[in-house]
Structures are given as structure tokens and as C-alpha cells.
Amino acid sequence: MRINADFNARAVVDADAYEWIASPLPGVERVMLDRVGGEVARATSIVRYAPASRFDAHRHGGGEEFLVLDGVFSDDGGDYPAGSYVRNPIGTRHTPSSAAGCTIFVKLRQFAPDDTRQFAVNTRAAAWQAGPVEGVSMLPLHAHGRERVRLARYAAGARYPHHDHPDGEEILVLEGTLQDEHGTYGPGSWHRSPPGSDHAPWSEAGCLLYVKSGHLKPPIGAD
Numbered sequence: 511m512r513i514n515a516d517f518n519a520r521a522v523v524d525a526d527a528y529e530w531i532a533s534p535l536p537g538v539e540r541v542m543l544d545r546v547g548g549e550v551a552r553a554t555s556i557v558r559y560a561p562a563s564r565f566d567a568h569r570h571g572g573g574e575e576f577l578v579l580d581g582v583f584s585d586d587g588g589d590y591p592a593g594s595y596v597r598n599p600i601g602t603r604h605t606p607s608s609a610a611g612c613t614i615f616v617k618l619r620q621f622a623p624d625d626t627r628q629f630a631v632n633t634r635a636a637a638w639q640a641g642p643v644e645g646v647s648m649l650p651l652h653a654h655g656r657e658r659v660r661l662a663r664y665a666a667g668a669r670y671p672h673h674d675h676p677d678g679e680e681i682l683v684l685e686g687t688l689q690d691e692h693g694t695y696g697p698g699s700w701h702r703s704p705p706g707s708d709h710a711p712w713s714e715a716g717c718l719l720y721v722k723s724g725h726l727k728p729p730i731g732a733d
Contacts, residue, residue, distance in 0.1 A: 525698025537563030564607035572619025581612025656724035664713035672710035678726025686717030
């Protein structure tokens with residue numbers, strides 16, 4: 511299966527275009543944002559757990575990164591409420607579930623082999639930092655090699671200078687609306703800009719973003 515699998519092309523999925531697809535286990539559905547491979551795949555997805563649903567125990571052959579968007583996600587390591595950012599490196603194993611239901615943004619099989627730190631961050635309690643321009647603040651979440659993962663908050667009217675992305679960038683709009691020369695992205699919108707792309711983003715009303723950069727050149731394929 512190949513969905514938005516050309517990492518040299520721009521890809522956009524708006525929230526009103528979500529297509530929920532049943533997983534092999536009852537009560538767990540997915541929106542496939544990008545995917546290379548079958549049931550075991552290099553994948554970026556939004557996954558929704560119905561109350562009392564669970565996934566079978568499994569090992570992460572290529573690592574797993576996820577952000578809890580709503581509800582509470584649970585596994586062997588504990589309970590992760592909305593705002594939790596979790597990284598499970600290559601070779602880790604867990605049995606995910608959700609007693610009350612939850613939605614997560616998850617990226618699978620995209621870890622570098624030497625990126626081995628397992629951790630979780632409660633982004634609702636973490637300390638933010640002033641960003642490089644007025645009106646933009648940042649919450650760094652992870653850095654490894656060229657890869658950078660962070661949350662970014664734009665105040666109403668904030669503008670970021672024009673810049674390029676030699677190794678690509680990926681954004682999920684968590685709250686509010688982001689704009690750039692290429693379009694307008696409302697809550698739940700996901701867009702991926704290829705290596706060598708550039709833009710000058712702004713937000714008229716303010717927004718909160720998940721941002722990942724430096725990870726698309728070369729793209730990590732499915733095993």
C-alpha cells in the first residue's frame with residue numbers, strides 16, 4: 511500500500527477529508543496520512559480507540575512516536591492523557607489500550623537505528639521557550655541528527671520569516687489555523703513539505719502546531 515508515498519511531493523490532508531479505516535482489531539480505526547507497506551508499514555496516521563478497545567501486544571521493528579490528541583492512551587508503561595508525547599524506539603514492545611477512548615497522532619517505523627532513547631513528555635506541564643520571532647513560542651520535544659520535533663504556538667497575527675527546509679517539514683495543526691503561501695490549514699490539518707521546500711507561515715487568529723523537520727531526506731522506507 512502506498513499513500514502519499516512520494517516524499518519529494520507536497521502532501522496535504524484536511525480534517526474534513528479524513529477517511530476512517532477499520533484496523534484488524536475491533537474498535538480501533540485509522541486515518542492513513544502517509545503509508546509505505548501493508549499492515550506492517552512505514553506510516554503516519556491518526557488512530558482512534560473506542561472505549562475499552564485494545565491492540566494486541568506487538569514489537570516496534572522501526573520505532574514509534576505518538577502524540578495523544580484527546581482522551582487517555584494506556585500501555586504497559588502507564589496512562590498517557592491528552593498532550594502526552596511518547597517515543598518508543600526500535601525493539602520496544604507494548605500492549606496499547608484505552609479504557610475511556612482516545613485519539614493519537616502516530617508515526618511508525620521512522621526511527622534512525624541509533625535513536626534509542628525511550629521517553630514521554632507531558633506537554634501540558636512542560637516549560638515553553640521564546641521562539642525566534644515575536645509571537646511564536648516553542649516546546650522542543652526531541653532532537654536526533656537532523657531531526658527536530660517540537661510544538662509551536664503562534665499568537666494571533668504572528669508571522670515567521672521566509673525559510674527553507676533542506677530535509678523537509680511536517681506539520682499537524684492541533685488548534686487554530688495556520689496560513690502560508692500555499693494554503694490555509696485548519697484544526698486537524700496535516701501537511702508535509704518535501705526536502706528543498708520553502709515558505710513564510712503566519713497565523714491570523716493564532717494556532718498550536720506539532721512540527722517535525724529534518725527527517726525526509728532520505729525517507730526511511732518500510733522494512
